Amino acid sequence: MGLDVYIEGLLFYKAVPMKKAAVAKALGVKLEEVSAGVAALKARLNTGALRLLETDDTLQLVTAPELSHFMEGVQKDEIRGDIGKAGAETLAIILYRGPVTRAEIDSIRGVNSSYILRNLLIRGLIERSSTKSGGGYAFSVSPPLLQHLGVTEKQHLPDYARILDQLEAFETAQQAET
Amino acid sequence: MGLDVYIEGLLFYKAVPMKKAAVAKALGVKLEEVSAGVAALKARLNTGALRLLETDDTLQLVTAPELSHFMEGVQKDEIRGDIGKAGAETLAIILYRGPVTRAEIDSIRGVNSSYILRNLLIRGLIERSSTKSGGGYAFSVSPPLLQHLGVTEKQHLPDYARILDQLEAFETAQQAET
Amino acid sequence: MSTATNLNFSIKTEVFEGPLELLLELVERRKFLINDISLASVTDEYMQYVSDMQEESLPNTSRFVALAATLLLLKSKSLLPVLELTQDEEESIDNLEERLRLYQIYRDAAKNLMNQFGQTMLYEPLFAPPKEPLFLPDSLCTVEVLHAAIGEVVVQLPKTEEKPKARVRPTISLEEMIDKLQHRIEQQMKTRFSELKQEVTEHKEVIVGFLAILELVKQGNVLVKQISRFDDIEIEVEQTGVPNYH
Numbered sequence A, B: 001m002g003l004d005v006y007i008e009g010l011l012f013y014k015a016v017p018m019k020k021a022a023v024a025k026a027l028g029v030k031l032e033e034v035s036a037g038v039a040a041l042k043a044r045l046n047t048g049a050l051r052l053l054e055t056d057d058t059l060q061l062v063t064a065p066e067l068s069h070f071m072e073g074v075q076k077d078e079i080r081g082d083i084g085k086a087g088a089e090t091l092a093i094i095l096y097r098g099p100v101t102r103a104e105i106d107s108i109r110g111v112n113s114s115y116i117l118r119n120l121l122i123r124g125l126i127e128r129s130s131t132k133s134g135g136g137y138a139f140s141v142s143p144p145l146l147q148h149l150g151v152t153e154k155q156h157l158p159d160y161a162r163i164l165d166q167l168e169a170f171e172t173a174q175q176a177e178t
Numbered sequence C: 001m002s003t004a005t006n007l008n009f010s011i012k013t014e015v016f017e018g019p020l021e022l023l024l025e026l027v028e029r030r031k032f033l034i035n036d037i038s039l040a041s042v043t044d045e046y047m048q049y050v051s052d053m054q055e056e057s058l059p060n061t062s063r064f065v066a067l068a069a070t071l072l073l074l075k076s077k078s079l080l081p082v083l084e085l086t087q088d089e090e091e092s093i094d095n096l097e098e099r100l101r102l103y104q105i106y107r108d109a110a111k112n113l114m115n116q117f118g119q120t121m122l123y124e125p126l127f128a129p130p131k132e133p134l135f136l137p138d139s140l141c142t143v144e145v146l147h148a149a150i151g152e153v154v155v156q157l158p159k160t161e162e163k164p165k166a167r168v169r170p171t172i173s174l175e176e177m178i179d180k181l182q183h184r185i186e187q188q189m190k191t192r193f194s195e196l197k198q199e200v201t202e203h204k205e206v207i208v209g210f211l212a213i214l215e216l217v218k219q220g221n222v223l224v225k226q227i228s229r230f231d232d233i234e235i236e237v238e239q240t241g242v243p244n245y246h
Helices: A003-014 A020-027 A031-045 A065-074 A084-097 A102-109 A114-122 A143-149 A160-177 B003-014 B020-027 B031-045 B065-080 B084-097 B102-109 B114-122 B143-149 B160-177 C003-013 C019-029 C036-041 C043-055 C061-079 C087-116 C143-156 C174-189 C193-198 C203-219
Strands: A050-054 A058-063 A126-130 A137-141 B050-054 B058-063 B126-130 B137-141 C222-226 C233-237
Touching: A003 A020, A003 A031, A003 A058, A003 B050, A003 B058, A003 B065, A020 A031, A020 A058, A020 B065, A031 A050, A050 A143, A050 B003, A058 A065, A058 A143, A058 B003, A065 B003, A084 A102, A084 A114, A084 A126, A084 A137, A084 A160, A084 C087, A102 A114, A102 A137, A102 C087, A114 A126, A160 C087, B003 B020, B003 B031, B003 B058, B020 B031, B020 B058, B031 B050, B058 B065, B084 B102, B084 B114, B084 B137, B084 B160, B084 C143, B102 B114, B102 B137, B102 B160, B102 C143, B114 B126, B137 B143, B160 C143, C019 C036, C019 C043, C019 C061, C019 C087, C036 C043, C036 C061, C036 C087, C043 C061, C043 C174, C061 C087, C061 C174
Parallel strands: none
Antiparallel strands: A050 A058, A126 A137, B050 B058, B126 B137, C222 C233
């Protein structure tokens, strides 16, 4: 059996997002081998009901976007579909620039974002981790955020490439000036 | 998409055995049609980690028997692992402040606790009960854990009154804000 | 009613969380690109909005005032090119354009996110309690560890004033800021704005009055006469030519 089968079994059993490092450890393989297994699993799942949801450091099995309408009728939980202007701006910065500190977010938005960050953390839409330098937290994309956006990885967002191009063009222009 | 995909998605989401009649109802089809979908699903799943477990009147997604040795190891590792810092914090909140809802725990911790609560529930450290208002669950420490901790009266927990006062002051302030 | 007031009408009813959001809205509303010319041209509207905010003692006004200072410098410079700015000031003007461009990219991305959020959900399994009840305590399940953990939780409780709701006066008001700038320009240009200022008392009038003078200088509606080589330059304003903003 291929590594993809073990990854699938493990993620099915856990049912919640798993750190890629924990997957590698449970399988007794290196992180790079997990990546190969992930690619194989994604390809195989393609015709069924499940998809592999991937953030920078986690993996999770979820239902396919094509099923979302049907699933919506099956499930009971009320989905809070509103994130507001401030929430959306903060999420955009985290999606395209994350992991990113509060100071960076504040500086881009020109306002204090601590209240909205707390709100997004409580809703599970973002995750925080200690920064390498040790000063405060860095915020990054969480699996539930991708679940709510209906994509299995952030690169699949409809305008991901376009926005990334714009950001690159901006930075190139800035460097040219200095 | 074939009926097999809908059945797979539904069983994956429910995560427990489902009556075939309930599956038929959720899909809006007849029982015979479910049988056809089940056959297709079984054939498709054959190469992956999941299998469709069928009794006379129920259906359930399970891991393949070929993986059973691996899955046992995973379960053992899970038992050996500890609940972690976040788990201890969440458990402590439930011990001191319980019965307490997830929303209250999330607000106190400032992050989403749903995955941690799942783990504490699976380990039998906490219990959940429906709230009086009907909105979600309230969590309390399980009787075996109380016994394990040697706690007969919550009031005897160290700093009990002071900590509860501080938590209450915080929650009152939060409510005043919203 | 002047044109400036009309333009402000719909802006007034909107609530802006931050100064960049307001500024971008003003620029885009006129279908302008972001550059020093467009920023200078929306300065009046920006000042008007902040002035109203200040009058209503809205929270976070100070944020808007800080950016207003940069905008006024930018506008003053565009109208009076001889005005000398410090390097810091030049940078803050350049930075403003850059910050606004970067903010615009994320703001646009945010609009799409808002439309997409919650539309197509990918579901994870419901929680299924174990069939046979387990009890798996670990080394952290002791009263000592949990006491320490709750202590940590209590220490980490956020301060409740995090949510911006207190209505505080901005630390620096628009008037103070304009006073300072005016003083500088007076020094540099040796003009007599103060004479005009004496005629107006309301702070809003000071603000728009100042902007109006800058406009008048630009438009050549002001008679500048040099009385002698070493004298002050006097500015004479025809009262009918001053736009009435209020």
